[in-house]
Amino acid sequence: MQSPGLATLDPLKPDAARRWPGTGRSIQFVVMTRAVNSAKGAAGAAVVVAMWETVRGLGLVDPRDLPSTFAIVRAVADGLRGGELASAVAMTVGSWAPGLLLAAVAGAAGGVALALLPRLEIAIRPLLEFLRPIPSVALIPVALLVLGVGLQMQLFMIAFASIWPVLFSTKTGVEGVDPRFMETGRVLHLRPGARILRIVLPAALPAFATGLRTASAIALVVAITVEMLTGQGGIGSYIENVRLNGLVTEMWAAIFVTGVLGYLVNAVFMAIERALMPWGPEYRDR
Amino acid sequence: MADSTAVTKPILAVQNLSKSFTTGGPRILNGMTFHQKPGQFVAVVGPSGCGKTTLLRCIAALMQPDEGEVLHRGQHFDDPPSWLSVVFQDYNRSLFPWLSVRQNVAFGLRGVSARDPQIMAALSAVNLEHAADLYPWQLSGGMQQRCALARSIVVKPKLLLLDEPFASVDAQTRIDLQDMVMGICRSMQLSTLLVTHDIDEAVFMADKVVVLSTRPARVVEEIAIDLPHPRDQLVTKETPEFLRLRHHVYTLVRQQAQKLPRETQTER
């Protein structure tokens, strides 16, 4: 082969000795394609940075409001290396995680109960349909009235906001369990409790995981909103404080770190989902 | 032959056409050459999987060949010329599901409303006036293909390409569609290129049959079909001449199919 362009390396040659697992394409081809795509992605990001610097350079925006990307990167490094930013991130995660855990437990229990007890579902459906269109953040003032400012209120808001996706997808998951599985359980003389534990829950687990991933993003938004609004310690209040003190570079640094946090949270839950359902549609698409 | 080309310039000239899917990869079409005179009905047959659809896409200028060229009235085109139209193989994938029959037919006409008399004329040519306001999902397979046919003749093309247009309909519908297409093409004096794997259909409908080899495809033989018009499904198909031609084409195609290497046959 004289010119090993990308196209000639490929496709699906029966004689190609080594393949990338699961694709049937040669390792060379997959590595090359990925390298080229990563380079393109980096170039795309570089264009965004260049645009940022251009806007700054041309003075379209007050340069004090738009610090140089280099300064922001340095502020990120300083802030994370034992700075206040690191502890703010830790505090946000520290309230986000238990809040989400509460939502996961309560949402899973509620979802299973609603799916298995149709009478209960019918009875409280009006309540659910009534609460559903109300954005949870609108209830922050109500929670402030009832619980006051503090960690307790923040945890409640995080859990309340993120319970819904867990609840509804668990319910859908349980309702979607193949009735033949249940019949198998009865034939094997499993008691109802064992049937739920050993058949319903494992079968509904992928749906639960998908709901939990949606919930994790919502929980983060609510955690930060509550922090901004009440001054509860965390990224939200940190961003507001540095902005009010005119520390613009620190503000931008914190925002980009928040983005990374959001990205990582999603990546972690995506990995959990993949582990739970390697065949699932999320695995194929993204 | 020089005198005849001077009188009638071919509407379509395929010259030494070669094409492969990937640059440097195995060829699908290999040095293919044939001509089509204006008003002629040409059928292209060949063993299944020999690259007929690739050929049609090259002819329609939806794809550019690697080597050789496709000339329409002596000219090269980078995009499909306006006087060419195509009926695609999968009728249920070539109609726009969000447009009614009438709107589907009007799709290629610029600045013409879906209520224009041209649309109704095209629809009545395919006996579909009664379904003008239905949507594709409400039509049977044969009706969908008639709608696609109406859409391609409404633009008054000079050259009509048909890619296995009757492949996925039942036998009776297929026969009706063959008669309908032949009638339309003759009355509009269309040059028609039909790609098919059905030998009966090719011999019955065409003035010339081009037989392709197995992959990489080239032209094995061009056979003139001098059966008289109008052709009839019963009468024509019982004439000794039809049977002789059918036998000849069939033998050629079968020879090609047997040449297929074993592994290529089992691949699909």
Added chain:
Amino acid sequence: MTARSLTITPLAWQAGTIVALVAIWHWAAIFHPAVYLPPIQRVADGYIRLCHGELLFSALLPSLYRLLAGFVVAVVVGSVVGIAMGSLRGLDPWVRPTLEYLRFIPAVAILPAALLLLGPTDQMRIFVIAFGSVFPVLLAATDGARRVDPTLIDVARVSGLSTIERLWRVVLPAALPSVFSGVRVALSIALVMMVISELIAADDGLGFYILRNQRLFQTANVYAGVLMIGTIGLILTLTLLAVEKRVLAWHRGWRGLMEANRG
């Protein structure tokens, strides 16, 4: 059980739940008065006050304006960029990593930056609402455009359509079912971002209204505001579903046909 009792029993149960909840609330408000437990009558009064007069112009309408403006911007930008990304395959690897980063920034976090650059203005709030809700539309549109049947693109090319016409007349309608699913998600995010932007940086709108009443301990008004926000969400969702049902009527029939063919 007869069919009749099957349809009536759930309604009875549901009516029973609602009546019980209202009764408990009412009873609790009378016998255990607390700041967070105003009588239902006063919540209803507050709700009605939001629908007319001064509060209509200082709370309801500003919120609606910001919500709709941000939502429309998100839908238009998301559809246009998404369809471009989905149909021009080469574009995707250049843009995708940046988008994948941007879409996971919790939209609240960019609010202070928007406040800094745009000030406490409606443009700022519209920007934040649009930023939060654009990504579901964008990703759904990309996905939809990528799945357009190649035969339809061939038909468009043979019909002599230019690239722009092709995107408008073929790719957009074909991607519309997918776009709509993104738009539904976007609407709920837009509502959340509207509330957040008004809680944190506004001096009118429903978010500001509930926060101010909370500080004044006017609890009934807080509940009334929350109910009003829920009402807006409900009405917009129902409107969207009605539009979708009309615009995508072809899609339900078509999908049914494709499934019947497969089965």
